[in-house]
Amino acid sequence: MVSSSQLLLLALLGLTAVSATPVVQQAGSEQFTSAVSHFLQAFKSIMPCGYGDVPVLAPIVSPFYEFNVTREDFTAVGNVTNMRIQGLDSFQVLSASDYGKTGEAAYDLLFPKIQLLGFAEVDGFINMGGFKLPIRQNDVINEALFDLRMVGSYSFANSLTNSSGLRMVDFKQTIYLAGVELDNWNTLWNISTNNFWNRWIKTLLPLALEEIQPNVTNFLYQNFLVPKVNDLLANVSMVELVNFIQTQAQLWANANCKP
């Protein structure tokens, strides 16, 4: 018979085991999360202007862009002109765990609204229950993504080549999309066909998001989280990394970008 006091003891031991998982505490770790938080705010501030090799990101303007998507039940070949994506600089940091305390840098970023505007020429088809419905359209694009949320985490371990250096490990990120609003307009179509198409895109977009998920993660990881430091991380200590992030944030803040 297991007595209730033994159960309590087991439960407490269980707790100890959980909190005893190794927490990496490189010197300088306590400043990491606040440095990153300044970095993100400073990054947000330069998005309308660009800085060095960071292009203008608020808005992103793309004069011409071609695409060719093939899925089992959907193909689309075409191009988009005068694409404009705005709202990327409106992100909010909902939460961020303190790496110095937890040994895990976790974040929760929210983009309340991202607006896409442009003009598309598309050729393709949608397979609906065996019928290949052709898509051939000239479209005014007016779409908004609501509450695009990125939840992720990563951690640092010692570099494999230099025990004083760092290595980013356990990078994970998931993207959630709460809603899509579409008011695209094909001038060749009547109202009901336009509404039908807008409803279709609403269901296709989350699928597309699933598809690009690994690429988005890859893109952020490669370009933003540890911009140029990634290459050097092996020979960079936590103290040096925190200094780099603070210096970069300061440079961006000093750029004094006023949209």
Ligand SMILES: *[C@@H]1O[C@H](CO)[C@@H](O)[C@H](O)[C@H]1NC(C)=O
């Ligand atoms: C689109 O991609 C498919 C398959 O990759 C290819 O066969 C086709 O030629 C491409 N179309 C255009 C217009 O590039």
Ligand SMILES: *[C@@H]1O[C@H](CO)[C@@H](O)[C@H](O)[C@H]1NC(C)=O
């Ligand atoms: C854009 O795409 C449409 C539809 O596929 C095509 O007819 C047109 O030639 C393309 N325009 C350019 C500049 O490639």
Ligand SMILES: *[C@@H]1O[C@H](CO)[C@@H](O)[C@H](O)[C@H]1NC(C)=O
């Ligand atoms: C709109 O166009 C579609 C496709 O041409 C047609 O089937 C439908 O009857 C039209 N609806 C109205 C209300 O005219």
Ligand SMILES: *[C@@H]1O[C@H](CO)[C@@H](O)[C@H](O)[C@H]1NC(C)=O
């Ligand atoms: C994702 O990346 C892979 C390899 O980099 C590429 O082949 C693929 O086309 C990309 N997919 C999308 C949807 O961008």
Ligand SMILES: *[C@@H]1O[C@H](CO)[C@@H](O)[C@H](O)[C@H]1NC(C)=O
């Ligand atoms: C780290 O430093 C060593 C010795 O200076 C060098 O050989 C190596 O390429 C550096 N590693 C990286 C990733 O820069």
Ligand SMILES: *[C@@H]1O[C@H](CO)[C@@H](O)[C@H](O)[C@H]1NC(C)=O
């Ligand atoms: C290893 O990393 C430390 C910490 O930044 C650095 O000072 C040292 O130069 C690096 N060693 C080599 C061989 O690059």
